[in-house]
Amino acid sequence: MSVLLCLAAATPTTTPPVTPPTSNQCCNSIVASDNAAASVVAALLGLDLTGLDVPIGLSCSPITVAGNNCGNTAVACDAPEEGWGGLIAINCIPITA
Template sequence: MFSKLSVVVTSVLITLAAAIPNTTPPVTPPTSNQCCNSVVPASNGAASAVAALLGLDLSGLLVDVGLSCSPITVIGNDCGGTSVTCDAPDKEWGGLIAINCIPITL
């Protein structure tokens, strides 16, 4: 009985995993000043985990990724993290991740 249940549960999990689309985000020129808690390579495990939650596939991207980012609205303020310019559409990614981050030098 338990073996049948485990087969059913495994089948459901595989079906759900296949149903979640993974898309590679486009790497566009950075346009948004962001304050990120950390900036790591796209190949970093933490970046991959956050991207997977959002349905993004970062494999093969050779750019830096910002994690836990918020927009910088005033130039010169101390964000307490890493100030970068990224592609960070808030509507899609909700500040969890930003792609193609380049450090801001003032």
């Protein structure tokens, strides 16, 4: 864990922009932006979630038009950056049928 904290401390951080959700994602979990797990993942990616008050998706993959069967939580999020590697998505709102 200390290696992760050192890496997180050495990575410059930026606040991700919050835009209307346009990207359908299948996420393993949805947490508050002040959640410890979200903060660690964000720090590893150089993101600063301080001051954001939006739901955060963790371990997400896109839901395609062909429809990959989402067995977890289907949400609409801000389009995640490619460099985030599906580890995190911002402003995730549950998709209701």
